[in-house]
Amino acid sequence: MLTLLLILIPIICSGLLFIAGKNLARPLAIAGALIELIVAFVALNAHMNGHLDALTLDMPWINSPGIRFHISADGISMLMILLTSILMPLIVYGSFNKSYDNAHYLYALMFLMQGAIIGSFVALDAFLFYLFWEIALIPIYFIILIWGGENRQKITFKFFLYTLFGSLFMLLAMIYVYLQTPERSFDVHAMYQAGRQMDVIEQAWVMAAIFLAFAIKMPIVPFHTWQPSTYFTAPTPGVMLLSGVISKMATYGMIRWIVPMVPAGLENYGYILITISVISILYASFVSIVQKDFKYLIAYASIAHMGLIAAGIVAANTQSLQGSLIEMLSHGINTIGLFFVYDIIYLRTGTSEMKKLGGIRAIDSSFAFLFFIIVLSVVALPFTNGFVGEFLLIVGLFQDQPVAASFAGLSIILGVVYMFRSFQAMMLGETNSLTINLPKLNIQEKTILVVVVVMIIAFGVYPKMILSITEGSIQNLLQGIQ
Amino acid sequence: MKELLLISGLGVLSLFSGLINFRKGFLIIVVLGLLANIGLSIADWNGNENVYGKDMLLMDNFALAFNSIFSLLAILWFLSSKKYFDNDNNFSDHFALVLFSLCGGLLLVSFTNTAMLFLGIEILSIPLFVLVGSDKTRLSSNEAAFKYFLLGAFATAFLLFGIALIYGATGSFNIQVIADKFSGGQISPMALSGMILMMVGMSFKVSVAPFHFWAPDVYQGAPTNITALMATVVKTVAFAAFYRLFSHAFINMQFEYKVLFSIAAALTLLIANITAAVQENVKRMLAYSSISHAGFMMIALLCMGSGTSGILLYYTLVYSLSSIAAFTILEIVQANSNGDESISSFKGLSKRSPLMAVVATFAMLSMSGIPPLSGFFAKYLVFTAAVENGYMWLAVVGIIASLIAVYYYFKLIIAMFGQSSESAPIEVGVLQKMVLIVCAIALVALAIFPSTVIGIMG
Numbered sequence: 001m002l003t004l005l006l007i008l009i010p011i012i013c014s015g016l017l018f019i020a021g022k023n024l025a026r027p028l029a030i031a032g033a034l035i036e037l038i039v040a041f042v043a044l045n046a047h048m049n050g051h052l053d054a055l056t057l058d059m060p061w062i063n064s065p066g067i068r069f070h071i072s073a074d075g076i077s078m079l080m081i082l083l084t085s086i087l088m089p090l091i092v093y094g095s096f097n098k099s100y101d102n103a104h105y106l107y108a109l110m111f112l113m114q115g116a117i118i119g120s121f122v123a124l125d126a127f128l129f130y131l132f133w134e135i136a137l138i139p140i141y142f143i144i145l146i147w148g149g150e151n152r153q154k155i156t157f158k159f160f161l162y163t164l165f166g167s168l169f170m171l172l173a174m175i176y177v178y179l180q181t182p183e184r185s186f187d188v189h190a191m192y193q194a195g196r197q198m199d200v201i202e203q204a205w206v207m208a209a210i211f212l213a214f215a216i217k218m219p220i221v222p223f224h225t226w227q228p229s230t231y232f233t234a235p236t237p238g239v240m241l242l243s244g245v246i247s248k249m250a251t252y253g254m255i256r257w258i259v260p261m262v263p264a265g266l267e268n269y270g271y272i273l274i275t276i277s278v279i280s281i282l283y284a285s286f287v288s289i290v291q292k293d294f295k296y297l298i299a300y301a302s303i304a305h306m307g308l309i310a311a312g313i314v315a316a317n318t319q320s321l322q323g324s325l326i327e328m329l330s331h332g333i334n335t336i337g338l339f340f341v342y343d344i345i346y347l348r349t350g351t352s353e354m355k356k357l358g359g360i361r362a363i364d365s366s367f368a369f370l371f372f373i374i375v376l377s378v379v380a381l382p383f384t385n386g387f388v389g390e391f392l393l394i395v396g397l398f399q400d401q402p403v404a405a406s407f408a409g410l411s412i413i414l415g416v417v418y419m420f421r422s423f424q425a426m427m428l429g430e431t432n433s434l435t436i437n438l439p440k441l442n443i444q445e446k447t448i449l450v451v452v453v454v455m456i457i458a459f460g461v462y463p464k465m466i467l468s469i470t471e472g473s474i475q476n477l478l479q480g481i482q
Numbered sequence: 483m484k485e486l487l488l489i490s491g492l493g494v495l496s497l498f499s500g501l502i503n504f505r506k507g508f509l510i511i512v513v514l515g516l517l518a519n520i521g522l523s524i525a526d527w528n529g530n531e532n533v534y535g536k537d538m539l540l541m542d543n544f545a546l547a548f549n550s551i552f553s554l555l556a557i558l559w560f561l562s563s564k565k566y567f568d569n570d571n572n573f574s575d576h577f578a579l580v581l582f583s584l585c586g587g588l589l590l591v592s593f594t595n596t597a598m599l600f601l602g603i604e605i606l607s608i609p610l611f612v613l614v615g616s617d618k619t620r621l622s623s624n625e626a627a628f629k630y631f632l633l634g635a636f637a638t639a640f641l642l643f644g645i646a647l648i649y650g651a652t653g654s655f656n657i658q659v660i661a662d663k664f665s666g667g668q669i670s671p672m673a674l675s676g677m678i679l680m681m682v683g684m685s686f687k688v689s690v691a692p693f694h695f696w697a698p699d700v701y702q703g704a705p706t707n708i709t710a711l712m713a714t715v716v717k718t719v720a721f722a723a724f725y726r727l728f729s730h731a732f733i734n735m736q737f738e739y740k741v742l743f744s745i746a747a748a749l750t751l752l753i754a755n756i757t758a759a760v761q762e763n764v765k766r767m768l769a770y771s772s773i774s775h776a777g778f779m780m781i782a783l784l785c786m787g788s789g790t791s792g793i794l795l796y797y798t799l800v801y802s803l804s805s806i807a808a809f810t811i812l813e814i815v816q817a818n819s820n821g822d823e824s825i826s827s828f829k830g831l832s833k834r835s836p837l838m839a840v841v842a843t844f845a846m847l848s849m850s851g852i853p854p855l856s857g858f859f860a861k862y863l864v865f866t867a868a869v870e871n872g873y874m875w876l877a878v879v880g881i882i883a884s885l886i887a888v889y890y891y892f893k894l895i896i897a898m899f900g901q902s903s904e905s906a907p908i909e910v911g912v913l914q915k916m917v918l919i920v921c922a923i924a925l926v927a928l929a930i931f932p933s934t935v936i937g938i939m940g
Contacts (some may be wrong), residue, residue: 042722062933063868064789134853145900153900157892164852164888168881171862175869 002043002186003071005055006081009036010115017108025104027095032088032111040085042469047078047469058124066178066185070463071122075473079325079466080121082253083332084172086455087244088114088313094340094448095237099346100147109139110237113246120249124329126174126257127186130167133249137163140238140246147235155229166213167320173209177261188256192480203265210232210258211273217250218306221280231299239295243302243339244332251306254313255321263316263481270314271401277314278404280307285414289421294345294352298338301378304411305331311401311408312393316481321474326466330377330459334386337374337452344445345426349434354422359431364440368427370449375423377456379415385459389447415420483533484522484847485549486588487887488515509567512560512577516553523550537656538595543939544791545592548722551795552587555715555802556580562810562917563565563707565817573872574618579609587719589655593725596645596655596680598788599723601668603641603687606719607634610712614704625702628797633686633696641683645772647676649730649773664734681742684727688719689782691750694773698715698757699783702823706816713772714802719885721779725794729786736786743784744876750777751883759890760910764812765823767890768805771849775801778864781876785867793867793938797860799935804845804857807921810914811842818908830903834911839898841918848925851884855929 013032020028020196046054073081092107100106116139137160144156177188177276180194195206216223216253231239259266266273284303291297308329310318344367345360346352361368380391390412398405441449459466492515499508523546533539560580567573593599611634615627649655651673652663664673667749682693689697701709732739751774758770775797782793812823815838819827832839848857863883868877910918928935 062936064792064865064933064937131853131858134858138847138852142899145896151897156900157889157896160892161888165885168884172865172869172874172877172881175862175866176874177868179866414834 001057002046003055003073003118005039006036006043006085006122007071007115007119009039014108014115015289016113017104021084021086021102022104023103025107026321028104028307029092029107029111030089033085033092036114037085037089040081042141043073043428044078044082044469047073049076049421050209061128065127066181066183066187067127068187070124070187071119071128072124073122074476075470076255076325076477077121077251077348079441079469080248080327081118081172082469083248083329084114084117084245085147087332087336090336090340090451091237091240091244094240094336094343096444097343097421097442098236101236106147106235106237107144107180109143110241113139113241114142117249121252124165124188125186126178126188126191129253129257130171130174133253134164135168136246136249137167140242142380143238143241143287144230144234147238149235151229151231152233155226155233159230160225162216162223165280166216166223169209170213173206174257185404192260194463196263196402196481200264200268201261203270205265207258207262207265207269207273211254214250214258215276215310218247218310219303220277220307220310221283221303224280224284224303225250227303228296228299231294231302236339240336240339240416243298243335243465247302248328248332251309251313251426255324259313259316259321260477260480264301266314266316270316271404273314274397274401277307277311278407280304281408281411282414285411288418289414291418292353292355294354294422295339295342296339297418298342299417301338301415302331304334304415305378308390308393308408308411311404312397313402315397317396317399318474318478319392320400321477322467322470323389323394323396325393325474326385326459326463327393329466330385330389330456333452333455333459334374334378336447337456338378338449340372340445341371344441351434354425356432357426357435358429359427360435361427362431363435363438366446367441367449370446370453371427372423373443373453373456374449375419377460379419380412381425383457383460385456385463387460388463397410405476437457483531483541484526485519485734486533486585486934488519488522489581489588490585492516493578493585493599496574496581497638498574499577500572505573508577509560509564509571510715511582515559516557519553520550523547523553524636524833533592537658538598539589539592540594541592544722544726545588546873547795547938548591548719549588551799551802552584552591552715552718552753553912555718555799555806556584558803558806558917558920559707559711559715560814561913562710562806562813564911565915566705566707572616576613581615583609583711584715587715590719590723593723593726594657595731596648596657596660598730599727600638600642600645601722603643603683605639606716607687610708610716613708613711614700616708617705618757622703623705624703629696630659630700632856637683637686637693640679642685644676644679644683646697647679651676654691654702657727660731662734662905664732667734669735669738674735674738677735677739678742680727681739683866684720684724688717688724688776688779689773690746690776691753691773692746694750694754694776697773698766698769701772702763702766706765706809708830709769712812713805717772717776717800721776721783721794721798725783725791728783729790733786740784743780743904744873747777747780747784748879749875750780751879755883755886755890759886761824761890762825764825764828764894767825768808768812771887771890772805774883775849777883778861778880781868781873781880784873784876785871787867789936790867793860793863795864795938796928796932796935800848800856800860800925803921803924803928804848807841807845807918807925808849811838811845814838814908814914819905825893825897829901830898830905831898831908833907834903834905835908837915837918838908838910840929842898843920844922844925846895850888850891852888854929854931855925857925859932862888866871
């Protein structure tokens with residue numbers, strides 16, 4: 001029931017926002033996001049105490065094709081729910097520094113998306129997962145189309161078509177597995193069983209089709225071409241949702257719908273996916289280094305990190321899966337931080353081109369300090385959340401593919417190069433005419449950055465609180481495929 | 483029998499209403515009559531009544547379900563076309579023509595005799611030839627009517643020739659008897675050519691490639707609400723007839739016709755979608771979109787099995803609802819931009835009329851098959867049937883077609899939400915508003931409860 005509540009609260013909120021006027025938009029939005037957060041913690045409590053039935057709802061929906069409304073949350077889902085509901089208040093609160101036209105529609109679409117995203121995290125029916133996965137696409141499309149920047153029509157369209165392209169092949173693969181189930185059911189266990197009984201070649205094809213959908217959404221090179229321009233044109237709340245949460249739907253989907261469903265395909269052909277992911281990491285890192293614009297830099301850095309997560313999931317052992325989950329959480333938090341830094345700078349100076357900026361530390365040292373901690377976490381320095389994730393990921397990947405792991409390890413060094421370059425260009429150096437009159441951070445901006453930094457350090461120093469959420473579920477998952 | 487009497491009675495009544503110039507409120511009588519028709523269908527459920535002796539018409543659940551659906555669509559269509567009848571000197575003739583056309587539709591969904599099939603097709607089509615040309619002062623309307631008439635007559639000849647050959651091969655018009663004759667697996671060349679000729683005739687009526695060439699011109703030339711009628715009600719009954727013919731008479735020729743069907747479906751999907759993608763005229767684009775949906779429905783027909791009739795019913799209903807919404811909106815937009823049918827007339831519709839923009843978006847998303855709208859379930863059912871029957875390649879073609887379709891459906895969405903316009907806000911009439919809202923709600927509701935329609939025939 002709790003999981004149903006988690007889906008319904010944002011959707012109801014969205015409905016209220018559609019009706020409510022502009023004046024009520026902000027209070028309603030922040031209240032909705034906070035209520036969702038509270039319910040998420042109640043759900044977490046239920047999970048930690050082992051009350052699985054409080055989280056599960058399983059009822060028939062469409063009888064003849066064997067589709068059930070089956071939702072529940074294990075540790076993996078729980079972590080994703082937490083990520084979404086922690087980020088949402090930050091994203092909503094972060095959007096208050098700018099007044100958007102028809103803000104109530106913007107928030108309504110954002111909540112609709114949150115409902116769909118949570119739905120895809122808790123769905124234990126392949127069809128239901130696909131449904132939520134697709135529904136999440138529509139609000140973000142309209143968010144960028146209506147509130148986006150330059151050239152948004154073409155860019156959003158490319159984004160939409162790309163993701164739909166991948167999704168449809170996933171649907172086809174799901175239908176294929178569904179038709180192998182003895183009782184015609186999309187239920188997770190029936191799908192797993194049917195998937196595992198297919199021969200290796202079949203499994204590889206199914207794996208490839210599903211992976212295509214996820215690789216586009218994450219994204220991974222060479223399926224990434226929609227991403228940098230979409231991130232660039234999207235309004236800040238939109239890009240935060242895209243990079244912080246939507247990309248996690250893809251990595252979560254890999255854990256839920258590839259690893260346990262087609263283990264033999266993964267075992268025999270997983271190296272191809274790992275190779276693609278590692279190439280993606282290196283390519284995106286190198287491209288990040290030469291970026292002139294900070295927003296593009298974050299976009300490419302995001303590709304690099306998602307590639308590492310994908311490689312870790314394909315390696316599918318305890319460390320790599322734990323690492324990927326922690327990295328998903330920390331990547332979500334970090335990118336929100338980075339995009340918020342971008343937003344602060346862009347609103348004040350009207351540009352995010354790094355060369356034009358400089359010397360912000362001299363004007364506002366606390367801003368530079370908060371930004372620096374986020375940078376440290378992105379480059380995976382010990383005692384930040386980024387370190388725990390990347391360390392576990394590379395250790396786990398090393399057990400499976402040592403060569404790939406060593407190349408993936410390069411990403412940390414390259415990360416240092418591009419992140420420090422950006423920090424140097426914007427924060428250090430000479431103050432120029434653009435930055436000299438930069439207003440200091442206000443309370444709202446400070447609050448958000450401090451929350452982000454506190455989370456970075458808290459999860460970095462004491463990662464066990466995350467590990468304990470996911471531990472049991474990962475063991476279950478790995479036992480199933482051995 | 484009661485249903486047939488009711489609809490034709492309504493048609494005759496409307497002729498008389500013209501005589502005494504009873505214009506006001508006649509729409510209500512027609513709508514009530516069609517509602518009564520749905521009521522009769524529900525009352526007759528599981529009745530299996532034979533009409534005109536033993537082997538002419540059979541009111542089985544398939545016929546009653548399709549009868550209810552097309553009556554429902556006709557009601558929505560009548561309500562959305564109030565303006566067409568209001569500004570019409572020959573309103574009673576046009577009422578009568580539409581209602582007589584619906585009589586043909588009733589024959590088509592219930593026939594058990596190929597002669598009745600032929601009669602149904604003719605009764606359905608002849609009023610349409612007139613209606614397409616009903617905008618007498620516009621050249622393109624006349625041209626469309628002429629083209630439709632000539633090509634339609636040609637296609638009917640094919641159908642009739644096919645019926646004759648099948649009769650020659652089996653000695654019967656009864657679709658059950660025909661099926662039994664072929665049960666041994668012995669199929670003579672005469673029967674085969676008869677089947678192919680009938681398929682050609684039917685393909686023309688449902689505008690499946692390569693017999694679709696008439697559709698874009700006729701759809702574009704006809705008055706917009708007549709186009710809506712053809713794209714929804716007429717298409718629904720034509721597909722029902724197509725299914726009824728091939729699921730009974732030619733059920734033992736599956737091996738032969740499936741090859742042809744799969745080629746026709748793939749061709750339709752690719753040709754229609756690629757051509758639609760380059761259209762700038764919304765009406766023509768919707769015409770091609772209508773052809774492309776015929777391709778998806780062909781896949782459903784191809785996968786002939788126990789669930790096919792349910793899939794077809796669901797698909798036609800969902801597709802028709804979104805089409806009615808789309809054509810209604812097109813008509814209103816067109817009227818407010820001096821007859822401009824191009825995509826640019828939709829610019830900034832989200833500001834000019836938020837309701838229309840939202841409903842149009844629902845319709846477009848449903849037609850492109852994106853959840854949570856019911857168009858997605860329709861396509862999902864078709865794809866599942868295709869994969870289940872071993873037509874993986876056709877499912878892949880369908881996916882590619884859907885992606886191309888997204889391109890042109892989204893052109894409209896982008897124009898409505900992404901571009902601005904200086905034009906004045908548009909007022910939507912009460913009835914049209916009602917139709918639009920009903921369509922939008924139905925598109926969502928059918929997605930949440932798809933089993934109600936899919937499983938209705940058991």
